Amino acid sequence: MQVLLLVTVLVGCCVHGVLCGVDNRPKIDPRKVWDCTELHPIETCHITFVVESLLSMTFYNITDHRREWRGYRAAFTSPGKLSLLRDDVHPSLMEKLVMPASVDGFFRPIIAINTQMPGPTIIAHADQFLSITVYNELLDVKGISVHWHGMHQMGSTRMDGLAYITQRPIMPFQSFRYQFKAAPVGTHWYHAHTGAQRTDGLLGALIVKESTTDNRYTIDLPDQHTLILTDWFQEASIEVYQQVQSRVRFWKEMQTKLATHYTVYKSTFAPDGTLIGYAPFWSATINGKGRHYNENGEANFADISYFNVVPNQKYRFRLIGTQSIYALRFSIEGHKLMVISTDGFKINSIANVDYVILHSGERYDVVVDTSGKDIRDYWILAETLEDLTNLPYDIRLEHGLVKNIPNVLR
Template sequence: MHHPTLRAVYPHDGKLYRYDVTNTSAATPINVSEVIVADGFEGYKLVTIFNMTMPGPDIIVYEGQRLIITVENLLLSEAVTVHWHGLHQRGSPYMDGVPFVTQCPINPGSSFRYDFIAAPKGTFWYHSHMGGQRSDGAFGALIIRENYDSSIEDHIIQLQEWSHHYGTNLALRHWKGGRIVDRAFVRSPQTLDGSSLNFMHIDSALINGKGRYKSKETNDYNSTPLQVYNVRMGRQYRFRSINAGAGYPFRVSVDNHMLTIVATDGYDVRPMEYESFIIHPGERYDFILNASGPAANYWIRSQSLQVDKELIAWAILHYEGAPDEEPTSNSNRIPCTSSSKCYVLNCPYRYYPGGRAHYLSMT
């Protein structure tokens, strides 16, 4: 992690500090929005991003509005296009952002003006459609609201996989190119039902560009600042979740809260309560969360279906008035047992496989 002027930074107790700070209690933490945090890994990795943030800026509009977005390619050697994931582009197919199909790629130093009508309503996202740029950070949320005022406040969950060293283009090359690196066979991560997932190896997962990775040495998570969703007791919130990843499905849940799923991929569905849902790359699920308390802090967990490694993207649901601290334990998680059954939406298994404990603890 690198601050534009303060140079190297490191995470401690959910905050960021300059590298030369040893007494964190006497120092002022660094403003998180000034750093591309990712999972707090202290090495360096090149990212490809829009407008200096990861994810890129939220684009929030009303249905039927005309969107005019100029994309200027400031990269030195790579072309770019932007795809508006989920939009039908009726009457504007040349704005779909697919390189060599609907447009010429935008070369370094040039720009392209996207111009289309925002429709239909729903949760969408935009991402680069060139190589692996989207997995290296070039994406963001595109929310098309219904054309009337809603009293329900929105929150956005953008899920993303993260690798410390590989740019995604390289990971994809290994994936497609014979699964052999340095004369060793690359083993695919396994899912809960024993099938192979894919060959893209990742170190962690992020929610809105922030996450934590587990040290191989200590088996502990680091303490990178996370996304905090503020809620007020007694209110309802619409969470719009997007899997902006390239290869991993995630199971999303909120400790102590049921999720009422109301829409997927830009379409309303009959509202139903679930303990969690599984979201695959490119998919979107909207759920209503009743902030029924008790007022405290709760983990929002997104756990990949991989079993060889615990891979969880963490975020925090924070009630107004609760102490400004992290959730303390796993005890608030709704238990799924044979006598107290859970409903998991979009589960690829007929029954959720048991065996290895899913949902492990934040220690």
């Protein structure tokens, strides 16, 4: 017997079972992980996403009801240390302020889910029923939709999140309730499926845990060891696409040691001449944090992510490639990797791997063995595949640095 799911579309009001704030809008829940495995596998996990346009490097105040619209700009004054660009904020308020993303330390618009970018990590039992209500507060005339990448949606095609194909987009101040089973097991993710919203931050991890154990690793903590890799740009994604695609060509001001000149984006290539990217690489991030490197290889003070491990264990790390343009070569200093899964499906182990290359949408589960390792920090590397070694100075400056080292294993 086929069971039809009721799809609820609401305009300007909360749905039943969702905590509401002022003006009858949904209350923002700023938790970074929605761990549905705390429930019984047969219990439905109810999740609320509030999608809105915010700014990186900006603190916001989350009250008991809603997020305040006014933000407080910040800057990195030393490695990993943030300071507000104003001195009249009371210390008691500072304790309540939340920053959705530091990204690479530069100020620009982002798309946040529940005041964070990337969005919250969802962890579910296999075949657990998920009910995810998405509210659109972007004021974007195109609307939004969320695709649950890796979910087969057997019997729930309308929940696949493809705007204009499986659903009408969620317009401003409307909501849509996605209801589906978490299947198959593995490392998956969710992301926007409208315009350039995905590459501005409307994405997150979706982990479906196995009910059986795997003897290839000893510790599996998806709330701590899920890594979302992305390439990040100085401008909002739609501006990057306009510079590349528009016949008018939006000219970008470039400062060099010699003069100020204006140029358009140029493509970058691999050593064999293969096209790598149609816009210059700017920076890369893992879990929304990274550093930008200038033409001299000098990093700014932006924050980076740390992943904690202890000696003599085998950790399962879940890697998710969410880039818009650049493939990223992932490796960990001083460690070999063992690949045990790709795109959510287990494979025969491939041991002693130096690195894996993730293209957009790809996932790898790897085992990191800390046996016999010194107790210290190890760099996690995310590198593009470009060859910029023979280009003139001004072109290298325009394209950015090849390597970014945004995160640390400790």
